[in-house]
Structure formats: structure tokens, C-alpha cells
Amino acid sequence: MKGRRSSWIARWDPEDGEFWEREGARVARRNLVFSILSEHIGFSVWTLWSVMVLFMGPEYGIDPAGKFFLVSMATLVGAVVRVPYTFAVARFGGRNWTIVAASMLLLPTVAAFVVMEPGTSYATFMVCALLTGVGGGNFASSMTNINSFFPLRKKGWALGLNAGGGNIGVPVMQLVALAVIGASGGPRVLLGIYIPLVVVSAVCAALFMDNIAAVKNDTGAAREALRDPHTWIMSLLYVGTFGSFIGYSFAFGLVLQTQFGRTPLEAAQITFLGPLLGSLIRPVGGRLADRYGGARITLWNFVGMAAATGVVVLASVRESLALFTGAFVVLFVLSGLGNGSTYKMIPGIFHAKAVRAGLTGEEAARYGRRLSGASMGLIGAVGALGGLGINLAFRQSFQTAGTGTGAFVAFLVCYAACFAATWAVYLRRPAAPAAASAPTAGSEPQRVYAEV
Template identity: 55%
Template sequence: MTSEPATAQPRSTRRWIEHWDPEDHGFWQNTGRPIARRNLWASILAEHLGFSVWSIWSVLVLFMQPEHGFTATAEQKFLLVSVVSLVGAVLRVPYTLAVPVLGGRNWTLLSVLALLVPTGLAFYLMQHPDTPFWLFVVLAATAGLGGGNFSSSMANINLYFPEREKGWALGLNAGGGNIGVATVQLVGLGVIAVFTTSAGAAVPLFYVPFLLLALWVAGKYMNNLATARTDTSAQLAATRDRHFWIMSVLYIATFGSFIGFGFAFGLLLQNQFDRTPLEAASVAFLGPAIGSLIRPVGGWLSDRYGGARITLANFVAMALGTGLITMAVLADSLAMFITTFIALVLCTGIGNGSTYKMIPNIYAAKAQDQIAAGAPREETLAQNKRIASSMLGLIGAVGALGGVSTNLVFRESFAATGSAAPAFLAFLVFYAVCIVITYTVYIRTPSRRPTRPAGTTPAQTRQAAS
């Protein structure tokens, strides 16, 4: 069922944009680019704070020390961050669909306002260590609200930019959000260094004024696109397309690893190498920071050389890095572990950018196939762009489940053996499977060579669609 924009109802032209055609070069140069960039930067701020809140418990578990009344075991802490990750992953589906219904600006305002709830609950829980563990997990899980912001933000920004600039724009938007994982860890490091592990409640308190700032920025600088529509039947049909599931698996490997490793890094340093909370926090931010900053480079490289090629090379690097990490764990080499782990998270950032660039290319290629078969051009391009926008969010939701499984694998690994080595061996096998999938589906034998989509290179078209 397709929901058309409510054009009969009056809308403020300052808040709602009735006409948007970024593929029109004249429109883009004269009107579209400054509006799109303004919305992009406001979106990055909101998404950054969403990621910070989503990953806040990966930092707060470092403050949950016995001397402060906390009794959670290592396995329980991994379970806690897994539940938070799961909630964020599940919420990505409704968050994606909210943008065309309510508008990008309106939904950003609502989603940022909602982040005050988990922030307030985290402030409360860190002062009440006697809270029953099951209730502790339930209340902390509301931090998953921050995980949903990614999908709505990406779906919204995807609508603003032309195909030829989406790799960089989506990379900036995602990278600026992803780095929130590192930012909250830096905040935690600062609090531990200045106030010790007794002041965990200061971490969520730090974010309250920034959430209020993001509300003001979104209200002042963002817009709603009236041309964005919900096309539920087409979205459901797209989920039956094999590329939806293939790209979801690849994104589980890249983004799931990024968010899972980002949540687990501090806990791994504590439980595998007996580091203190301060020692763990002083290192844990490096991986997510580098992985986030490099994500736009993954999108840029994909714009230039093709998403499939970059993704394949990246999975090879991830497999090699995971093998070295396993060796570091078995050799009890802290220096080797930190170096290779940070390099692995860097690779996940590149893979995040390259896999996400492949998604709109696939649907742009499908649109060109349909146009070549006689479908009306404007309607077909608009339809496939709406589907691609929704798929960005839906694949982001499936990919985020990788963060859940990553921490659950670590939990089971420690529970069974007291070591992370079996977990990393499992990841190595998974990355090897992704190498085979990427090469077989997108590199070796594309089943057909569609007409080149506007704004892409022939290599991109050949690799992004089969």
C-alpha cells in the first residue's frame, strides 16, 4: 500500500519542501546543494548523540565495580550491552519508516527528545547499584533508542543527495554518528581520570545539554521533504529480493563487528588482560574513533573504484586481522592485541562505508533496467530511490543485530573457556564466508550488465547489481 504525501493540507514552505530533484544538475547547483548540506550537518549532530547514548553502557559497565556496590559478573555485563544493542537494532525498522510519515525534521526532533529518557535512567541506575539485575537490564535497555536514530537519519539523508554524491554524504553522516561510540568512551575516560569510578552518573549527565542543543539545531536548520513517501508493498517486495539478504549479511559482518567490538573493547581489556577501568578506558576509544573517521573514506573509495571491490579487499583484511588477534590472545600479548584490534575496527569502518554505498547503486541499476524495458523514467527513478532509502534503514537494522551476536559470542566464549580466543576464531570463519559471498555474487559472475545508472561508473554498476 502506498501512502501519498498529504498535499491538500497546508504546510509551511520553510519547514516542508514540496519539490526536490537532486538529479537535476541546475536544481542541485542553484538550490539543492546548500539545503542538503545544512540538513546533513544537523543530522550528523543528532545521530552522533544517538550513538553516544546507545553505547553509553559500554562505558558505564567499567564503573560497575564491587567497591561501589555493583555485583554484576563479566558474563552479565556482556549480556547487558547485548540487550541494549538488540533494542537499538529492532528499533531501526520503525525508525526508518517514520521519516516519510512524519518528515525528516519532525522525526529528528522527536527521536532526540526521546533520548532524554535513557539518559535520565542511566543517571538514576548508576546511583542505585542495589537495583535487581533484571530491572537494571530492562531500564538500561532504553538506551537502545539511540540505536534507532541511525536508520532514520540515513534514510532521510539518502533522499537529499544525487546518486553521484551519496557515497561521501552517507559516509559522512554515518561516520559522524559512529564516532559517538568513541566520544562517550572519551567522556567516560575523563570522568574516571578526574572523579574515579565512583562518579559514573556524571557520564549521562554530561549529555543532557548537548541533547538540548541538538533539539534546537534540528528545529532551526532541518527540513521535511514532502516528496518522501512510504511504499510498504514495494518495501516488502524488496525484502524478497536476494540482494536485500546478501547485503544484510555483509553489513552484519562490517557494522555488526564495528558496534559489537566498540561495545566490548573495554570489557575485553578488563577480562582478558586484567586492565583497570582507567587503563581500559584510556585505550578503548581508539578503535571506534578510527573506525568512525575512516567510514567516509570507505564510501569515497567505493565511489571511485566500486563498492564490491573495496568490500572484498576489506573482508580479506578483516580475516587476516582476526587471525592475528587470536594469536595475540593465545600469546597473552597485550601490545599485539591492542594494535591488531584497532586495525580490525578500522577495517570495519571502511567496510561500513563500502557496503552502504553498494545498496543505492543496486536499486539505481534496477531502475535503469526497468526504464530500458519501457517503464516511465521519472516515476521509476523515484520509486527505486524510495525503496533504496528504506532498504538503507532496514539493512542497517539487520546489520545492527551483528552487534548483539558479537557480544553474545564473547559472553559464551568467556563462560565456556575464560578466554576470547574461541570467539575470534568464530569471527574469522564468518569473514571467510563473506569473502566467498562478495566474490561470487558481486565480482565473479554478474548475471547481467545493466545500463549504467546516472552518476555511477561502469565498474560500480557491474558490481552493485546482478
């Protein structure tokens, strides 16, 4: 790997203001741009089956429950592979792993191109859906990589842009599918568009991205992150925000078809709107968290998500498509906003822990990067499992009651739990002074981090 010396950066210190202004900002921005491209294509491929099922009419012989299960399996694999993808960045280098991860997207796209026709067995479709899960792993490696490039004061905006640019791959895939369906094209036309884009993203990563030599896997940090209660609390909050975003993105079109009798074209004309707005607003959530504190933004965001879900339940009971669609789109927007604010909290929490333990300057920043990098993969994986839960909840609700109302009531309870956890852990008391004595191991879970 060291044959290409220009791709390896020996010294990287973004917290050094002079270094950042002289060369760090330029390099970080370049890597951010092509990281977004790779993650964008990864998200598009991950959500491939959310639009493939729209092409699958009665001739495919698959009922709505079977379609929900297909997209659920893609979500499951995407969540699980996020953990090894996180550690792959330090093992192989951010640039090198981005090349590999982007190239692996050829597996699900080419496989679907070959088998996508009536008469193919459900088991074969299931294997193809499982393969698309590798696209979900790109998020974890991309976020871990970009987290190393930017100083703490800019992480919220940078991580929000990176994640938002990736998330927007969901509505872009749905918009392209809408164009293909509207032109009476088949699923192979859609796949024929994306296969070359996969190749482009891999080539761009090879030409324009860098590896940071100082980024190494730290098994001690991984074990420490696993034991830290904040890792699991943030996982719960990310289930509520990102789990909602990806779960609804996969399910929205199917819900419109199944509950409101929309045709594939009618569903596709609406499906993209929520994921598009939710993706665009994610960087805003990060920027607001930078300014006002991620915990505060996250808390009130869950209030909004609960209120929007209540309206969705009402619209579902009344069978009002207009009210249902409007409230669902608002729910998408709030999930995107919360994605940005919750992810900004992660590096802030671990940096605050370092300061409260008496560390200062680069030592505190290094501790924050070390623990936040180790925890991000796990938090991202658990958060993506929320999307699996959403699709399985819809499947069960439609199987038992023929409507998604019961699933939405369950989601409302989840948002209430996330609100309670955010308030109890991070906002229940004023933030402790920076000069406070170091916390004991037993008292740390009770500390608050209002400014993170």
C-alpha cells in the same frame, strides 16, 4: 505539521543538475550537518552502557557475563527499532522525526542518572540498558532521510559522512568517560554532561532541518525490498562490517578488563581508539566506493578483516596485550571502511537493477531511491544484530573458556562467508553492458554489479 510551511520542501529533485547547483546542494548540506549532530548523540547514548559497566566495580555485584549481557540488550533494542524508525521519516517528515527521536534520548539518560549506584537491582539496570536502544534507531531514520537529499553520484560520500559522524559518537562517549574516570568522577557526572547535549540536538533539528514532502512511505516498495535477494545479501555484508564495528565498540573495554586484567582507567585509555579511527575512515570507504565500486572495496576489505582477526586470535592465545590491541585497532579501521563501502552499494544496486530493466534518467533514479530507502532500515537492523551476536559470543566464550579466543575464531568464519558472498553475487563475472535486455525475475540473483 504543515503549520510550519518553511520546514516542508514541496519540490526536491537532486538529480537535476541546475536545481542542485542553484539551491539543492546548500539545503542538503545544511540538513546533513544537523542530521550528523543528532545521530552522533544517538550513538553516544546507544553505547552508554559500554562505559557504564566500566564504572561498575565489585560493589555492584555483577560478573563479566552479566555485564556482557547488559550491553547485548542495548544492542538488541537498537537493532529492532531501526525498522520502524526507517518508515517514521516518510510518515512524519525527516525534520519532525529527528526532533522526536532526539528528544526520546532523554528517557535512557535520565533513567540511568536516577538509578546508577550500588544496590540497584540487576533488573533495573537491564531496563535502563534496554532503553538506550532508542539511540540505535536514530541511525536508520537519519540515513533514510539523508539518502533522499543527495543525488546518486554523491550518496557514497554523503552517507559516509552522515554515518561516520554518527559512529564517532561511540569514541567520543568513551573519551568523555575516560576524562570522568581520570578525574575520579562518577557515572552521574558523565550523564550530567550528555543530558543537555540531547536537548541541544533536538532544538537544532527543529530550527535548521527540513521535511521533503515528496518522501512518502511505500508499502509496495517495502514488500518488494523484502522479497529482493539483494536486501538479504547486503544485510549479511552489513553484519560483517557494521555488526563488527558496533559489537567491538561495546565489548572492547570489557575484553581488556576480563582477559588482560586492565583497570577501568587503563581500559578506557585504549577503548576509544578503535571506534574513533573506524568512525573517521567510514566516509573514506564511501568515497572509495564512489570511485572504484563498492563491491570491489568491500571484497578486499573482508580479506583484511579476516587477516586482522587471525592476528587477534594469535595474540589472544599468546596473551600479548600489545599485539592484541594493535590488531584489534586495525580490525576497527577495516570495519569502518567496510561500513562506508557496503552502504554505498545499496542505492547503487537498486539503480543498476532499474537500468538493466530498461529504465533511464529520473525514472531509474526514482526506482533506485524507492527501493534503497525501503531496504536501508532492514539492512541496518540486521547489521546491528551482528553487534548483538558479537557480545553474546564473547559472553559464551568467557563463560566456557575464560578467554575470547573462541569468539574470534567464529568471527573469522563469518568474514570468510561475507567474502564468498560478495565475490559470488557481485564480482564473479564482468558487469553486463548497460544496454543488455531486461533480466527475468528468475535470473536476477545471478546478475553481477561490479560498479556499485
